[in-house]
Amino acid sequence: MSRDSTAKVLGVAFVLCLVCSILVSAAAVGLSSRQERNRLEEKRKNILLAAGIYEAGRPIDEQFGQIQPRIVDLQTGQFERGLDPANFDSRAAARDPQTSHRIAPQQDLAGIKTRSRYKDVYLVLGDEGRLQQLILPVHGKGLWSTMYGFISLANDLTTITGFSFYQHGETPGLGGEIDNPDWKKQWPGKKIFDASGQLRIEVLKGMVDRESENAVHQVDGLSGATLTARGVSHLLRYWMGKDGYQPFLATLQTEGLIQ
Numbered sequence: 001m002s003r004d005s006t007a008k009v010l011g012v013a014f015v016l017c018l019v020c021s022i023l024v025s026a027a028a029v030g031l032s033s034r035q036e037r038n039r040l041e042e043k044r045k046n047i048l049l050a051a052g053i054y055e056a057g058r059p060i061d062e063q064f065g066q067i068q069p070r071i072v073d074l075q076t077g078q079f080e081r082g083l084d085p086a087n088f089d090s091r092a093a094a095r096d097p098q099t100s101h102r103i104a105p106q107q108d109l110a111g112i113k114t115r116s117r118y119k120d121v122y123l124v125l126g127d128e129g130r131l132q133q134l135i136l137p138v139h140g141k142g143l144w145s146t147m148y149g150f151i152s153l154a155n156d157l158t159t160i161t162g163f164s165f166y167q168h169g170e171t172p173g174l175g176g177e178i179d180n181p182d183w184k185k186q187w188p189g190k191k192i193f194d195a196s197g198q199l200r201i202e203v204l205k206g207m208v209d210r211e212s213e214n215a216v217h218q219v220d221g222l223s224g225a226t227l228t229a230r231g232v233s234h235l236l237r238y239w240m241g242k243d244g245y246q247p248f249l250a251t252l253q254t255e256g257l258i259q
């Protein structure tokens with residue numbers, strides 16, 4: 001067979017493709033456990049950051065030791081003991097017809113259409129198992145993207161101790177300012193509910209009047225990014241409302257876990 005024959009060129013190309021695809025597949029399989037470990041570590045870091053207890057330089061596994069992951073059934077507001085938090089994927093559960101909950105359009109403030117019936121929640125426990133902080137995953141539509149974050153509450157279950165997004169596709173410099181530390185630092189101390197239990201938290205269009213008695217429930221808007229800011233307000237209203245975590249928060253109050 002001549003060196004330049006079509007059959008030989010095709011044969012060499014085929015063998016090259018085969019070798020390359022074996023190498024790529026082997027790398028993908030070989031690295032998948034490491035990727036999984038990195039994903040878990042990143043998620044844990046975001047949870048610690050939201051709670052304001054992340055210490056740079058200290059192993060994340062060690063820091064996460066003070067946090068107890070649990071699964072909650074949002075319908076009943078009770079802990080769901082039949083699901084293992086270590087293997088629970090709430091995005092997959094939102095797509096699975098067995099565990100997906102379709103949100104009625106009039107209730108769908110977060111613009112997400114469906115959510116998982118079950119959610120992973122994270123308890124920061126202090127002495128004698130008392131709840132110090134509660135960290136809850138939240139998500140909802142911004143202008144361009146679904147924004148995913150964690151909100152952390154003090155043990156009165158209404159005072160915010162931290163709030164941060166770890167994934168979104170809003171425009172840098174506009175909606176992307178939800179990551180700006182100066183904007184984020186307004187959240188700790190704000191109260192989600194008022195004394196009568198009404199859901200009051202909101203991001204304003206414009207600045208908060210610091211003298212106003214409503215200021216404790218309000219955060220400054222983002223100039224040039226009103227639509228993203230409105231998305232943040234709405235997603236919090238959804239997740240902290242009756243179709244979101246409210247039944248669970250009521251259960252925590254009555255079961256005395258927070259005392």
Ligand SMILES: Cc1cc2nc3c(=O)[nH]c(=O)nc-3n(C[C@H](O)[C@H](O)[C@H](O)COP(=O)(O)O)c2cc1C
Pocket residue numbers: 143144170171172174175176222223224225226227228229
């Ligand atoms: C290229 C481009 C990107 C934009 N990105 C965002 C964004 O990420 N979030 C947002 O709320 N508005 C974004 N806007 C602006 C919105 O279209 C809208 O004008 C704005 O939300 C209104 O906010 P304002 O009332 O504070 O000006 C973008 C506009 C342009 C032209």
